[in-house]
Amino acid sequence: MPHLKTARLADWQKWLLCLSGGGLWLSGTVWVLLHYFGQIEGEFGPSVHPLEPLMIKLHGLVLIPALMGIGAMMVAHIPKGWTHRSQRLHGVSLLAVLGLLIASGYLLYYAGGERLREWTSVIHWMIGLALPVVFIWHWLHGVSLRRGKTRQAA
Numbered sequence: 001m002p003h004l005k006t007a008r009l010a011d012w013q014k015w016l017l018c019l020s021g022g023g024l025w026l027s028g029t030v031w032v033l034l035h036y037f038g039q040i041e042g043e044f045g046p047s048v049h050p051l052e053p054l055m056i057k058l059h060g061l062v063l064i065p066a067l068m069g070i071g072a073m074m075v076a077h078i079p080k081g082w083t084h085r086s087q088r089l090h091g092v093s094l095l096a097v098l099g100l101l102i103a104s105g106y107l108l109y110y111a112g113g114e115r116l117r118e119w120t121s122v123i124h125w126m127i128g129l130a131l132p133v134v135f136i137w138h139w140l141h142g143v144s145l146r147r148g149k150t151r152q153a154a
Ligand code: HEM
Pocket: 024, 025, 026, 027, 028, 029, 031, 032, 056, 059, 060, 063, 066, 098, 101, 102, 104, 105, 106, 108, 109, 121, 124, 125, 126, 127, 128, 129, 131
């Protein structure tokens, strides 16, 4: 069960975030490697690696549980977490990074011009590559905050 009275997350929420987030990161990173370094020699010159479209399909698949997991943060985690002043910067930073990924992901679907799409793609995956750093920074700070409070109470 989620902890409705505190900002702590249930184990299944942590698994959901880690597995779907890890899937997003891996599929995105493999796409970048294949796109920039993995082109193959086709009949009519260099062409897209056959695994590239598969990575995007995988990305779209794990995006569904990832967005469900992020949405679940609105119920208790963020409102309860907001009362911990020292975690606000870490929380807002993580939300800002996720917000940029969601907005640029939307543009990747619907951006009109070729040039705009190219730029959106680079901005999207560069922020995406940095996501684990911000996520782990947020998590570790949250855990040390809780440990500090437990020590104070003892
Ligand atoms: C909440 C987080 C994320 C959201 C909402 C998101 C959303 C999307 C969407 C909607 C697309 C377009 C798919 C298509 O064209 O069919 C996309 C593509 C992509 N994403 Fe993400 N993504 C997220 C995280 C990440 C992460 C962590 C990475 C890590 C590198 C990443 C790398 C990529 C790449 C490389 C593409 C392909 C770009 C292109 O087609 O030019 N994404 N993402």
